[in-house]
Amino acid sequence: MAPGVAGEREGPEMEIFHLLRAVAVEYGLRQAEFAAEHGMHVTDVRALICLLDAERAGTDATAGFLGAGLGLNSAGTTGVVDRLERLGLVSRVRDVKDRRRVLLRVEDRAKELGWSYFGPLIDSTVGVLSGFDERHMAAVRLFLQTALDALTTEDP
Template structure:
């Protein structure tokens, strides 16, 4: 591939986009008084409310102890509650509070609205290409994450 085929420019723009996501997440975490791991856990809980502690451990790719610590901090911050599952008393369900939903609306609502407005400039066929690209990028990222996890840790 030649440098003028646009692939290099897409790679640069993807890196810039990732950096902007990281900066936004950092600002959101700071605004809410959370660390990045807790923000990620809260996002997972908001997306699948309620969620068992075990499901959160798997989704967040944390150890059970780290998950418990994150839930403890989110509970102290007023963003989640813990309740026993009525169908299985040994299972703990973590639920987002109204304060978490309000924070979600404050932080992410404007982003969603701005993103929707920005995407309205594209036609249906263009949006199909964008969706395909995002799905491909997601798959590549997951494959590369798995590759890194298979490498020995440097000391």
């Protein structure tokens, strides 16, 4: 059997990988449920997450920034922003530093909807993490960051 064929690899590392994948799948299902409940596409939810992450990081979010984050062309990005704007979840605002630029802002309504749906999950997860000591937190952080790095490198 060739290396990497399903079933050949076993061990604690693969168990952790499969748990991570299960978490990702479950979270994706929750995103899809949230999207369906609020008349959105799953890509719209990903866009909101991208914009909220940019806001938290203090990064100006333009349509180009969002498109790059979602892997969409400009037409696809415009469609997402238009849908979110129609739903009152995102607004386009002129950049006060450069009036030629249009920034995307997540409206409070989107944050409230997101918190009402995902808040219990967030609270539960944070509650679990609050029981970890700093050494365990560092290990979780290191694992998740290196797993993310592995997923986002140009050459997998």
